Amino acid sequence: MNVVMTQLAFNILITFSIYLTISVSFMNIYCCAKFFNFTHAIIITISAYFVFTFSKQLNFPIWLSVLLSVTFSIILAVCLEQFIFKLLRKRNKNTFELLVASLGLYICFQNLISLIWGDDTKSITSENVNIGYSLLGAYITKIQVIIIFVTIALSIGTIILINKTNFGRKCKAIYSNEQLANIFGIDTNLIIIWSVIIGSGTSSIVGILMAYDIGMNPAFGFNLLLYSIVAMIIGGVGKMKGLIAGSLLLATAQHLGAYYTDSKWLDTITYIILILFLIWKPLGFSGIRIKKIEL
Amino acid sequence: MAYIIHVAIIIMFYVMLSQSLTLTAGYSRLISLAHAGFFGIGAYTSAILSVNYGTSFLLSLALALIISAIIGVFVSVIALRSVDDYFIIITMGIQVIAFSIMNNWMQLTNGPLGISGIPSISILGIDLSNKISFLLLTLFFTLIVFFLLRNITKSPFCKILIGLSEDEIFTESLGKKVYLSKVISFTIGGMFAAVPGVLYAHYLSYIDPSSFTMNESIFILSIVIIGGMRNLLGSAIAACLLIIFPELLKFLGMSFDKAANIRQIIYGVFLVMIMFNNNLLSVSKNFKFLKIIIRRKEIRTK
Numbered sequence A: 001m002n003v004v005m006t007q008l009a010f011n012i013l014i015t016f017s018i019y020l021t022i023s024v025s026f027m028n029i030y031c032c033a034k035f036f037n038f039t040h041a042i043i044i045t046i047s048a049y050f051v052f053t054f055s056k057q058l059n060f061p062i063w064l065s066v067l068l069s070v071t072f073s074i075i076l077a078v079c080l081e082q083f084i085f086k087l088l089r090k091r092n093k094n095t096f097e098l099l100v101a102s103l104g105l106y107i108c109f110q111n112l113i114s115l116i117w118g119d120d121t122k123s124i125t126s127e128n129v130n131i132g133y134s135l136l137g138a139y140i141t142k143i144q145v146i147i148i149f150v151t152i153a154l155s156i157g158t159i160i161l162i163n164k165t166n167f168g169r170k171c172k173a174i175y176s177n178e179q180l181a182n183i184f185g186i187d188t189n190l191i192i193i194w195s196v197i198i199g200s201g202t203s204s205i206v207g208i209l210m211a212y213d214i215g216m217n218p219a220f221g222f223n224l225l226l227y228s229i230v231a232m233i234i235g236g237v238g239k240m241k242g243l244i245a246g247s248l249l250l251a252t253a254q255h256l257g258a259y260y261t262d263s264k265w266l267d268t269i270t271y272i273i274l275i276l277f278l279i280w281k282p283l284g285f286s287g288i289r290i291k292k293i294e295l
Numbered sequence B: 001m002a003y004i005i006h007v008a009i010i011i012m013f014y015v016m017l018s019q020s021l022t023l024t025a026g027y028s029r030l031i032s033l034a035h036a037g038f039f040g041i042g043a044y045t046s047a048i049l050s051v052n053y054g055t056s057f058l059l060s061l062a063l064a065l066i067i068s069a070i071i072g073v074f075v076s077v078i079a080l081r082s083v084d085d086y087f088i089i090i091t092m093g094i095q096v097i098a099f100s101i102m103n104n105w106m107q108l109t110n111g112p113l114g115i116s117g118i119p120s121i122s123i124l125g126i127d128l129s130n131k132i133s134f135l136l137l138t139l140f141f142t143l144i145v146f147f148l149l150r151n152i153t154k155s156p157f158c159k160i161l162i163g164l165s166e167d168e169i170f171t172e173s174l175g176k177k178v179y180l181s182k183v184i185s186f187t188i189g190g191m192f193a194a195v196p197g198v199l200y201a202h203y204l205s206y207i208d209p210s211s212f213t214m215n216e217s218i219f220i221l222s223i224v225i226i227g228g229m230r231n232l233l234g235s236a237i238a239a240c241l242l243i244i245f246p247e248l249l250k251f252l253g254m255s256f257d258k259a260a261n262i263r264q265i266i267y268g269v270f271l272v273m274i275m276f277n278n279n280l281l282s283v284s285k286n287f288k289f290l291k292i293i294i295r296r297k298e299i300r301t302k
Helices: A002-033 A039-057 A062-090 A095-117 A142-164 A166-176 A178-183 A188-214 A220-235 A240-260 A263-280 B002-027 B035-053 B057-079 B084-104 B131-154 B156-166 B168-173 B178-204 B214-227 B232-251 B256-276 B283-301
Strands: A133-135 A138-140
Touching: A002 A039, A002 A138, A002 A142, A002 A166, A002 A188, A002 A220, A002 A240, A039 A062, A039 A095, A039 A188, A039 A220, A062 A095, A062 A188, A062 B256, A095 B084, A095 B214, A095 B256, A142 A166, A142 A188, A142 A240, A166 A178, A166 A188, A178 A188, A188 A220, A220 A240, A220 A263, A220 B084, A240 A263, A263 B057, A263 B084, B002 B035, B002 B131, B002 B156, B002 B178, B002 B214, B002 B232, B035 B057, B035 B084, B035 B178, B035 B214, B057 B084, B057 B178, B084 B214, B131 B156, B131 B178, B131 B232, B156 B168, B156 B178, B168 B178, B214 B232, B214 B256, B232 B256
Parallel strands: none
Antiparallel strands: A133 A138
């Protein structure tokens, strides 16, 4: 029983760190651009497929293919931002229209991916499945250790970037009052592009690591992003502590729920938590009032 | 010929679905991504009732309407605690829950294997198993749904919906019950979405959860958006376009999987283009635009 609990704790830690990284990067973009950008899911997915192409089909070394795919994903994200969302924003479209456009782009790219690479679940690693290291009776693979360290480092880095640096303050300024920030000489577009670069860079690394761990299919980025959005809403937008608490709660609930009932009810558990939160605590853990829910 | 009738029936299902979503998403601006869930609720209710209990078509239709209305009230009371993007995310969550119940509750829905052997429709002893009579029946229901929705959208109640979509607090200050109106509009949308669900189950005589996924919801929403949000006829035209166009691709010798992918890419591109230019497919406005261009050319030539 104790061994099972340790294993569960490890799994919760891995899931928590993944959700935390993606929701931190997503929230950074959300705060600046003020809409749910579903193309973020494309970045997560396509980076893994780029690595697949480079390392398996073109036989590049792993470090080069990871570097190339992260670069390409960032370029793709910036292109989408520059050529679609910036133009839409110039035409004074509201957040709903931007969201629908991002949903449309997501559908396009997801189907492009399944046209190019196929619908089946692919794996990047050529190694055989091994049980990995034994730690306190629980088993943890090499890639999972890498996931924990890399994702926690990335999320701490992003949190420091948002909380301590000049860039983060500019993001917060745009989040709280865009016009006033513009008066003080903060360029909204530049900040959005930088947050897109940082966010898509971190989340593409997470996507690659996830693909190394459990394989990939064209929809895995979207599921991951939806869980992270749920974690973000549970935690409450705007505060990092809330985000950490939200991802931790979601990861714990998912793993315990999957352990005590069945893993097929994972989605149901996730969204029931979301709905319960919106009924009892609509502002999330941090309780910051945002205009979306106040009304 | 049988193929054309099949396509026509499918188009009418989507016309009903998109028109019912027009009331919710268009008039009251409650962008719901749970519509395929209601479609599925109708289909599954009717299928379970008629396979397990042998109920007649009309009874199962009535029960499906009642059940989807109850679920609609329940869902809208939960989802209406939030607005805008958060509302979309919550309805998305409800769609995922509905799908996972259909997919995983083996005892009730038989899981991913689906329910087979759903009997064909017979009303008052008249058998409607052949395709042409089914086409007429679907046409009848489409017209009923269209007629009811048109009357609702022309009624004073719909003015409240338009008002609350523009300015909620102002509408409330006029003494209108905003929350109740939202719940009613969401519920009516869900109820009407159950009608094509019931017909769909009896038409194919086999249903499985893969027909009621989130992508289906996005597809229905994109029909409504492409049709022009508050335009019942427009969404009917958009449904025709978005279904006939990919069907044509099949004649070019494309395999089924690739055709499905290309269908989705097409409506994704359409969605992005519509966001750039709202009147892209709106026939009347484009006609005016053309007239203006022609007139300018005439003036120039003079």
